Structures are given as structure tokens and as C-alpha cells.
Amino acid sequence: MTDKINLYVDDLRDCPEGFVVARTYYEAIHILETRKVAILTLDHDLGEDVDGVELPNGYDLVKYFCEHGLRADKIYIHTDNPVGRQNMYETLLAAQRREFIAEDIEIYHYSITVNKHSGE
Template sequence: MKINVFLDDIRSCPQGHILVKDIDACAELLTNFSVHHLSLDYDLVDQQKNGMTLVRWIVEQKLFPDRITIHSANSIGGKAMYIFLKEAQEKLLMPRFIKVILRPLPISL
């Protein structure tokens, strides 16, 4: 069974997803489960580990979900994550069939 994961420390979790608020919890799910959809924020409470930290780790560890959505409202950070993943696909470091989407979500508290 595949799971859907939503990494965010502010937004509400969409139905059908598991909410994780930090990189370590997200990495644990990617390591131990098959992930269908991974939705990522860039800015997190932990200033040392952000969404870019995770996407680099995903490519390095080769733990790829079927689909990745960058939902960060941080236009610079979100775009950097998207570009990194697309370049990883171009360099064949990540399978090209994995769908990568940049779709910023507003921050709703």
C-alpha cells in the first residue's frame, strides 16, 4: 500500500495525506514506506533543514515517490527545489517518469 505525505509545519493537511512537520519525520516515512505523492514546503521551523535539504537527500538516497508537488509559498525556495529535481531528471539521477509539480499554496493559519 502506498501512502501520501504532506510536509508542512503551518498548513492543514489535505485529506488522504499523512502530515509531517520536519525533515527527519518525512525521511523516515520515505525510508520505511512506498510513497505515492509527496507534497513539500520549503520553509520549516528548523532553519537548518528546509525543503531543499530533503529533495537533495531524496535524490542522494534514491528514495523516489511517484509524484512530487512543491507547494511552498516561498517563490525562491520553491522554485529552487523544482529546478533541482528537474535537473536531477535531466542528468538521469532521478527517473523521468516521476511527475514534479510546482504549485504554491497560500499560507492559511
């Protein structure tokens, strides 16, 4: 497929219009490895399993993205977790400096979408 998609990675929030949603780390990896992505927007906290253990999060996804040289034209970070936001942002920039990911990827410390959770 040559058409680019916009990918919204978040376990709870409503998916903004014009985006495809990935609710888990694994869904996001599958999409990133099989589709071309124009805009990638990331949450940090991606939920817990039935025992209350944190599932792989947005920072884990950023590390995988960088280790495997994945691509999106633009990356935004929409998480409300300030430490997670900073870790993801700094890791992406460092990976870019070290040429693990393409230098032309635009990386933003803020959201391009409105965070909305209707509970549906």
C-alpha cells in the same frame, strides 16, 4: 507495506485529507525511506529551533531525496516561498535529467492541495 501513501511535508499547515503529514525534514526522510509514496507535496520553510536557527528545509529534503534516489510517483511544491519553490523544482528536474531519480516521476511546480493553516 505495499499500500502507497500521500505525504504532505509542512511544519505549520493543516494536513489535507488523504495525506500523512511530516512536520520535519527528519520525519519526511523516515517516511520516504520506509513507505511507498504516491504523492509527495513539499513546503520549503520547515521552521526554526529554540534559538531561531533555521531547521533543515524542503530544499535540503529535495537534495537528500535526489542524492539517495528516493521515489514518489508525483511531486508537488506547495510552498509560498518563490525562491525555495524554484530551487526545489529545478533541482528535481536536474536530478531526473542526470538519472539520480527515476525519469517517470511527475514533477509539478505548483500545489495539488489548498494551503490552510488553522493554528491548531
